[in-house]
Amino acid sequence: MSISLSGQLADALLHTRPRDEQRQRAREGVVDYFACLLPVQLGLLDDAGLEPVRRAFPAQPGSDNHALQLGYMSHALDFDDYHATFRGHPSAVVLSTLLTLAQSLPHLDRNAFLDAYVVGVELCGRLGKAIGTRHYAAGLHSTATLGGIAATGAACRLLHLSVEHTQVALGLAATQAAGLRAQFGSAGKALHAGFAARQAVDSVRLAQGGFAAQRDAVLEAFLDILGLGAARPDDLLAGWGAPWRISVPGLEFKRYPTCGGTHSAIEAAFALRVAEGFSLEAIDAIEVSFPPGADTAPSIRQAQTGVQGRFSLEYVIADALLNGVIALERYGEQAVEPAIAALAGKVRRVPDLSAPADELDPDLRFHRVTLHLDDGRRLSHCVTRKQTAAAPTDVLAKLRSNLHALPGERLDALCADLQLADDAALHRLVALIRCH
Incomplete structure (x- = not known):
């Protein structure tokens, strides 16, 4: 019996191994993520949407609403990274999901975290290829519709779920996918990233808890229906990680806080x-x-x-x-x-x-x-x-510019931790983004 598309994808997510080059690209993505998240989280820049989000979705560390808040804040400035094949913003969803789940992982390994991020970006790019050319053009926002699925795949890798549980989680994320470009130009666009991250956390925890949902045929249905007749499901896995999408075409780090x-x-x-x-x-x-x-x-x-x-x-x-x-x-x-x-x-x-x-x-x-x-x-x-x-973007310089109001000693310590030279640095970053 042939293995289903979701079974093949689950196997790739859980078992392929990025190399040091991809982990270094991932480190750059982490720096850029914090450069966009912290000005909003720390109140260094005004964002009128943040307090309504916090009131509507009160959060405890590691909760699904924590992921929603992080997703919202990291995308609120529209200054976060972009991926051309995905036609959206991977890190706002993927890292918000991973950092939320990391709150409950006392023995967090930085390389395992970075590898989960790499496979999440890989799935972003792969979904962007597989969904075809009509999805975004029709008015759907890929960060929202595809991002939750990609973040779910990254979370399954981080939490070492089984292939079967990963299939269930991916299907649950796919069935929740939504998001319209009509929200562009408002805080609703940033909320898309928050909703997608929350959906990822919920999907993986339901699957981890043994929730009984379809394992097969859900991703195929997703691509068929939301691909609007232009889907290319074979592109989801063909040449997986060769090259890794975090390297080619790579994450694009914005130099300007605009679309x-x-x-x-x-x-x-x-x-x-x-x-x-x-x-x-x-x-x-x-x-x-x-x-x-x-x-x-x-x-x-x-x-x-x-x-x-x-x-x-x-x-x-x-x-x-x-x-x-x-x-x-x-x-x-x-x-x-x-x-x-x-x-x-x-x-x-x-x-x-x-x-x-x-x-x-x-x-x-x-x-x-x-x-x-x-x-x-x-x-x-x-x-x-x-x-x-x-043209290259110096993400550390971007972070220092966006956080110039912080005391110099605190900023220097943050920049050092963002190099992720050891596991303790990652634990400090995870503690930094606990709910306020």
Whole structure:
């Protein structure tokens, strides 16, 4: 009798072994996660959604609501990592799940923790390939719909579940999957990561406790139904870990606290800002072109708040041209800055119909920003997604910048622990994110 898809997946999750290179990539992901989580958790940056979340979902350390809070906080700034094949944010869900479960593991091994994280990212990327091209385009948010399944797989690895229990857990996560891109530009998007992490914790604990649910055919049904006719289930396992998805294409660590679908537009605007021979006052109009559908995520055209500005090509281009930096403090819940909004009003989207549709291959995405000047000249610059992704991000520098309000000694100790040189460092990080 042939082994089911969920049985094969469970075996891969539990028994494949990452190497030191993947563990080092995982360490970088842990640094970036804390760089995004702690400013919100410690109250260094205002987030109006946090207190309602804490009141609605009161949590004890290690509880499913603890995972929800961590998922929400780590994604609240929209500054956390991104994975191209997944089309979502792996660590906000996977690490929030693992760190929650780690609260009840007194003998926590850092390599086992990192390996669970690696296989969780692997499953994120694999699910992104297997679900096909229509899932995200139809309006579903992969961080929510796929992230809970991936985090469940990582949790099964961390807790050493059996193949059979892992199959049950994966199926339970799949049957809870939900999340709409219509929430983008609001705190509802960050709550997607929280819900997915909570679902993962619940799924693995139900399976661990012997809950009787379907072991087989659930993942197949999930891919078939939510793949909307474009699923490729064979891609879920083909070439598993060769290369590991945490290495290739790898986690992308954001340099700007805005939607990843805006970053090459930001960099094109930066390049134009330093061009000689014109002033911002001389700009009559601005065009931004891109492959058809490449503005699916940054869909907000007239941002009213900084949070909405994260998902507005118009607003980020104007900010980049005016200020030369995309500052975290301008992308909170306050009203947009009038000068940026005024320049954003001159931006027009012009999809490049000669380029292949974005959903066919997001790696081919580009943004070309063109300035139309009052003397008739045009200045244009194009940056591709590949160019943006290839530029390295110093995650420790990002953490220090985001947490600059902390005392220097405390910040230095945190940076040392984030190297995960021993198991004690991991235990200190786990203690750091206990419920408040």
